[in-house]
Amino acid sequence: MIDYVVRRLLYALPLLIGINLLTFVLFFVVNTPEDMARMQLGQKHVTAEAIDKWRHERGYDQPLFWNAKGEGADRLTQTIFYQKSLGLFLFRFGRSDAGRDIGADIGQRMWPSLAIAIPSLLVGLAVHIGLALLLVFFRLTYLEFWGVALCVALMSISTLFYIIGGQFVIGKLLQLTPISGYDGGWNAVRFTILPVVIGTVAGLGSGVRWYRTLFLEEVEKDYVRTARAKGLSEARVLFSHVLKNAMIPILTGVVVVLPLLFTGSLITESFFAIPGLGSYTIDAINQQDFAIVRSMVFLGSVLYIVGLLLTDISYTLADPRVKLN
Amino acid sequence: MPVLLPTDILFLSMLLGLVVLVFYTVRQEHLRRPWRAVMRSRSAMISLVILLAYLLIAVLDSIRIPVSPNGHVNSSSAPIGEPVTLLDFGLGGIRDGQERTYSAPLAVVAHAREMTRQPDGREVWSYPRLEFGGRHLANPEHDHAGDLSRRAVSGLLIGFAGWALVVGLMILVLASRRRSNMIGFVRLAWRGETELPWRAIALTLLMISLIAGVVSELSHEYHVLGTGKVGEDVFYQSLKSIRTGVLIGTLTTVATLPLALTLGILAGYYRGWVDDVIQYLYTTLNSVPGVLLIAAAMLVMQSHMARHEAEFASLATRADFRLLALCLILGMTSWTGLCRLLRAETLKLRELEYVQAARVLGVSQGMILLRHILPNLFHLVLISVALDFSSLVLAEAVLSYVNIGVDPSTESWGNMINGARLEMAREPVVWWSLASAFVFMFALVLPANLFADAVRDAFDPRCPE
Numbered sequence: 020m021i022d023y024v025v026r027r028l029l030y031a032l033p034l035l036i037g038i039n040l041l042t043f044v045l046f047f048v049v050n051t052p053e054d055m056a057r058m059q060l061g062q063k064h065v066t067a068e069a070i071d072k073w074r075h076e077r078g079y080d081q082p083l084f085w086n087a088k089g090e091g092a093d094r095l096t097q098t099i100f101y102q103k104s105l106g107l108f109l110f111r112f113g114r115s116d117a118g119r120d121i122g123a124d125i126g127q128r129m130w131p132s133l134a135i136a137i138p139s140l141l142v143g144l145a146v147h148i149g150l151a152l153l154l155v156f157f158r159l160t161y162l163e164f165w166g167v168a169l170c171v172a173l174m175s176i177s178t179l180f181y182i183i184g185g186q187f188v189i190g191k192l193l194q195l196t197p198i199s200g201y202d203g204g205w206n207a208v209r210f211t212i213l214p215v216v217i218g219t220v221a222g223l224g225s226g227v228r229w230y231r232t233l234f235l236e237e238v239e240k241d242y243v244r245t246a247r248a249k250g251l252s253e254a255r256v257l258f259s260h261v262l263k264n265a266m267i268p269i270l271t272g273v274v275v276v277l278p279l280l281f282t283g284s285l286i287t288e289s290f291f292a293i294p295g296l297g298s299y300t301i302d303a304i305n306q307q308d309f310a311i312v313r314s315m316v317f318l319g320s321v322l323y324i325v326g327l328l329l330t331d332i333s334y335t336l337a338d339p340r341v342k343l344n
Numbered sequence: 345m346p347v348l349l350p351t352d353i354l355f356l357s358m359l360l361g362l363v364v365l366v367f368y369t370v371r372q373e374h375l376r377r378p379w380r381a382v383m384r385s386r387s388a389m390i391s392l393v394i395l396l397a398y399l400l401i402a403v404l405d406s407i408r409i410p411v412s413p414n415g416h417v418n419s420s421s422a423p424i425g426e427p428v429t430l431l432d433f434g435l436g437g438i439r440d441g442q443e444r445t446y447s448a449p450l451a452v453v454a455h456a457r458e459m460t461r462q463p464d465g466r467e468v469w470s471y472p473r474l475e476f477g478g479r480h481l482a483n484p485e486h487d488h489a490g491d492l493s494r495r496a497v498s499g500l501l502i503g504f505a506g507w508a509l510v511v512g513l514m515i516l517v518l519a520s521r522r523r524s525n526m527i528g529f530v531r532l533a534w535r536g537e538t539e540l541p542w543r544a545i546a547l548t549l550l551m552i553s554l555i556a557g558v559v560s561e562l563s564h565e566y567h568v569l570g571t572g573k574v575g576e577d578v579f580y581q582s583l584k585s586i587r588t589g590v591l592i593g594t595l596t597t598v599a600t601l602p603l604a605l606t607l608g609i610l611a612g613y614y615r616g617w618v619d620d621v622i623q624y625l626y627t628t629l630n631s632v633p634g635v636l637l638i639a640a641a642m643l644v645m646q647s648h649m650a651r652h653e654a655e656f657a658s659l660a661t662r663a664d665f666r667l668l669a670l671c672l673i674l675g676m677t678s679w680t681g682l683c684r685l686l687r688a689e690t691l692k693l694r695e696l697e698y699v700q701a702a703r704v705l706g707v708s709q710g711m712i713l714l715r716h717i718l719p720n721l722f723h724l725v726l727i728s729v730a731l732d733f734s735s736l737v738l739a740e741a742v743l744s745y746v747n748i749g750v751d752p753s754t755e756s757w758g759n760m761i762n763g764a765r766l767e768m769a770r771e772p773v774v775w776w777s778l779a780s781a782f783v784f785m786f787a788l789v790l791p792a793n794l795f796a797d798a799v800r801d802a803f804d805p806r807c808p809e
Binding site (some may be wrong): 033034037041043046049050054055057058126129171172174175176178179180183186187191195279282285286300301304305307309312313315316319320323324326 | 486624627628629631632633635636637639640641643644646647648651661734739741745746747748757758761765768769778782785786788790791793794797
């Protein structure tokens with residue numbers, strides 16, 4: 020087991036190096052620091068001194084890979100690649116282009132993200148799996164046909180409409196919850212209800228359809244027939260036997276997104292004005308703060324790779340037949 | 345002489361390629377069989393008719409002709425003003441019918457009251473008349489409903505006549521191809537006993553032509569879906585957005601197709617270190633969360649455009665470049681899935697007898713790849729275009745909302761929603777921009793989903809015909 024984990028971690032290393040290089044090329048080679056400075060300071064009427072000053076303040080005035088002016092190790096360390104890109108491996112994110120400490124911002128902003136993302140995931144899972152099991156329970160009836168048709172219709176609606184419509188109906192017409200905003204402590208609950216409800220409804224179509232296909236695959240298997248032959252009720256068969264055995268494909272989908280919950284959802288957070296990492300990224304995009312976007316790209320990739328690793332480990336815990344080697 | 349922007353060229357040549365592919369597929373029995381299952385499905389054919397209607401509008405909106413400012417096609421060699429698409433040309437009246445600000449669908453007066461000065465000098469707090477909507481009515485309170493219903497009825501009649509003409513021609517062609525008489529064919533089709541669901545196709549066409557008839561009759565004198573914040577016609581905006589949506593849905597997969605095809609085939613056919621390198625490449629790209637990669641690439645692209653401002657002289661080329669870049673960037677995040685599929689399929693194909701036979705007979709490797717592997721991969725490409733289409737159309741809206749989508753000057757549903765997101769908070773509510781974007785998107789994405797389902801079912805090896 021430990022052997023396997025170590026091997027997987029070593030395998031993740033070249034991937035991380037690749038991602039690091041990719042972000043470096045995107046942000047410093049394709050798009051030079053001078054372009055960044057120009058964009059931040061305004062396109063026209065910008066003097067060369069202003070650009071140099073901007074670059075110097077943010078440490079973008081060093082050479083990319085090789086500092087010929089330096090001595091000894093400085094030749095490698097006094098470069099943009101070493102200072103800005105390699106630091107990401109140690110989660111040293113440095114300062115944003117606006118001068119804020121990115122690491123501290125992330126540490127502070129991940130909590131609101133989690134406060135929205137975790138309930139959304141749990142409620143969504145429970146509702147989607149429950150409804151999917153119901154559809155399977157009523158399989159080969161009109162109820163199933165129209166249920167699936169409804170799922171396809173729900174899938175065809177953009178998330179934006181769910182959010183705008185939900186805010187309008189629940190927040191404005193019925194005035195059940197605040198339309199947007201966030202507050203610390205227990206007050207946060209009031210603000211999480213609407214995003215969680217809307218998130219669940221928005222994912223209903225694709226979620227229910229996906230779990231339904233998983234269950235349908237299980238429901239034809241021999242052990243299900245045996246369980247029925249023993250005289251168990253259909254509900255008992257579905258909710259205990261089938262659900263348990265469908266756990267592995269469900270796990271694949273869930274565990275892989277667990278680490279990414281930290282980074283939150285871009286759209287939800289910006290619509291509901293939640294000060295999490297999703298809206299942090301959006302703000303950075305709008306302000307064209309390259310340092311923050313670069314950090315978030317790397318962080319997101321690391322979390323995704325961690326998720327893949329966790330998925331593999333969770334297989335062995337859920338299914339004793341799976342052996343890692 | 346038509347003026348073509350880069351996306352137009354790509355889009356039209358993609359359609360050309362599709363037509364060639366269809367002709368090729370029709371002549372190969374083993375390729376044709378799964379498609380026949382798709383054609384037999386009623387929901388798939390209804391969806392296909394609706395999708396083709398959308399496609400037609402997108403094509404009309406991709407052929408640009410230079411016109412002079414007074415709206416006539418310019419015959420001289422130097423065009424004045426921006427070139428106009430065939431769709432704009434057909435919708436001339438709607439495009440020019442500007443209002444000052446919001447007005448409800450089919451209204452004759454503005455949405456909000458204003459202080460207006462009467463001819464006798466008094467100032468009245470009332471709803472001002474629109475400049476375009478219902479301007480032919482002398483007495484709007486009295487004539488409005490009557491005029492609307494008269495136009496709706498005549499629109500229905502025109503739509504029905506157009507439909508009857510098209511369906512009549514279809515019956516004529518189909519009956520003569522089956523060498524049966526027309527009445528007999530119609531009877532068969534109506535009972536649903538033909539191989540293809542012709543009745544469903546005809547009814548879908550009827551619905552489309554009735555809607556088109558009514559809308560075109562009404563749009564001569566009214567804003568059918570109202571006007572937006574600066575008085576632009578919402579219906580025109582929604583129609584123009586079709587091209588953006590369809591283009592992003594199709595071009596994205598097609599633009600990165602050469603990459604996915606080459607790498608997928610190479611990895612699958614040569615295996616060994618080539619396979620390792622290519623797998624490493626797409627696993628790395630795949631590990632970056634999609635939205636973030638798109639955001640990063642769009643930021644870099646924006647700064648590239650800012651640096652080369654001189655190359656993007658006109659607004660249209662700028663917007664067009666950005667649309668193309670968005671397609672490529674979206675494609676960058678989605679080609680990995682297709683590449684993996686192609687690799688797996690090539691791995692399977694290279695071991696088949698006919699490929700081995702070709703190898704033994706001394707056919708060159710390039711020839712084997714080109715003649716024996718490539719044609720048998722194309723169904724995967726079509727399936728993935730069909731499957732990705734709807735999610736890409738939906739993604740466009742979200743990305744435009746986050747400001748990393750198409751250019752703000754490009755008409756797109758995402759931009760419409762983005763512009764309208766504060767309108768729900770107004771009193772009284774301005775609902776028509778959002779509702780139009782919703783209806784137009786839903787009417788495209790739902791058929792796309794249904795069609796993709798039928799395609800997937802037909803090609804799924806687990807449930808054979």
